[in-house]
Amino acid sequence: MVMGPTHATSGAVAWLAGAGLVTTVAGYSQSPAELAVYTAVCAGSALLPDLDVSGRVFRNRGGATAARTFGVVSLFLAECVEKLSLGIYLLTRTKKDPRRRNGHRTFTHTLVFAILIGALISLLVGPLGKPFVFGVLFFTLALAIRGLLAEWVAKHGWLITTAASAAVTVIAFAGLPAESYPLLGVAVGVGCLVHMLGDLITHHGCPLLWPIPIAGRTWYSVTLPGDLAVTAGGKFERVVLLPALTFLAFVAAAWQVPVIQEWLSSLTQSFDSPPEAGS
Numbered sequence: 001m002v003m004g005p006t007h008a009t010s011g012a013v014a015w016l017a018g019a020g021l022v023t024t025v026a027g028y029s030q031s032p033a034e035l036a037v038y039t040a041v042c043a044g045s046a047l048l049p050d051l052d053v054s055g056r057v058f059r060n061r062g063g064a065t066a067a068r069t070f071g072v073v074s075l076f077l078a079e080c081v082e083k084l085s086l087g088i089y090l091l092t093r094t095k096k097d098p099r100r101r102n103g104h105r106t107f108t109h110t111l112v113f114a115i116l117i118g119a120l121i122s123l124l125v126g127p128l129g130k131p132f133v134f135g136v137l138f139f140t141l142a143l144a145i146r147g148l149l150a151e152w153v154a155k156h157g158w159l160i161t162t163a164a165s166a167a168v169t170v171i172a173f174a175g176l177p178a179e180s181y182p183l184l185g186v187a188v189g190v191g192c193l194v195h196m197l198g199d200l201i202t203h204h205g206c207p208l209l210w211p212i213p214i215a216g217r218t219w220y221s222v223t224l225p226g227d228l229a230v231t232a233g234g235k236f237e238r239v240v241l242l243p244a245l246t247f248l249a250f251v252a253a254a255w256q257v258p259v260i261q262e263w264l265s266s267l268t269q270s271f272d273s274p275p276e277a278g279s
């Protein structure tokens with residue numbers, strides 16, 4: 001599989017570049033706080049689909065970056081997600097889809113999953129309110145720290161990482177405009193989609209278009225032609241792809257500077273403008 005840092009950095013690039021594009025084309029811009037928080041949420045969510053890599057729960061071993069985020073707890077969750085995904089695979093496979101014993105790179109690696117999880121979060125934000133928002137932020141920001149600061153996490157272990165994630169979540173939650181989280185679900189969904197595109201460029205590909213039958217298979221694995229596909233975790237990814245993505249993240253962030261400038265000028269304007277006559 002593609003490395004965690006590559007997925008997370010692509011998530012950040014996608015959100016920043018997308019935000020710039022939406023501002024330019026549609027004139028809608030996020031506040032600087034929203035931009036920072038949702039970029040991190042998208043980066044973290046770009047690890048989420050790999051919550052289907054099971055490990056050895058009781059030995060606290062194995063699993064992908066996402067599965068190790070909260071130690072044994074998330075390893076157990078990954079075990080459940082993997083089994084559930086395998087169940088969905090076995091129920092919906094055609095005769096041409098290979099038999100499998102493991103659910104990795106199945107349901108959580110489909111467009112349907114990305115849309116469902118994004119829509120579900122958007123729907124639940126209203127009725128479940130702030131505790132739910134806090135929970136989603138905590139989970140995805142912990143993933144973002146795991147992905148973007150992989151070496152720091154390796155050094156300090158999951159307990160300190162979890163504490164740091166909690167602190168970051170409190171700051172992020174305070175920074176977001178209260179009562180309004182229109183982009184939370186979108187950021188998670190986009191992150192998942194970015195993960196799938198990352199997997200798609202490797203030799204394995206992923207069943208992005210499930211359950212649409214292609215060549216008689218509902219779990220048809222979409223990938224690049226053999227020559228173009230990248231070896232996951234290989235030299236190209238480490239030497240070219242990750243540095244290039246990191247560079248792009250900075251470029252995309254710089255693109256956002258006008259947003260910050262606009263915000264500052266609107267602040268100074270509201271200070272400068274005299275109160276209207278008669279009010």
Ligand SMILES: [Zn+2]
Binds near residue numbers: 049050105109195199
């Ligand atoms: Zn994956």
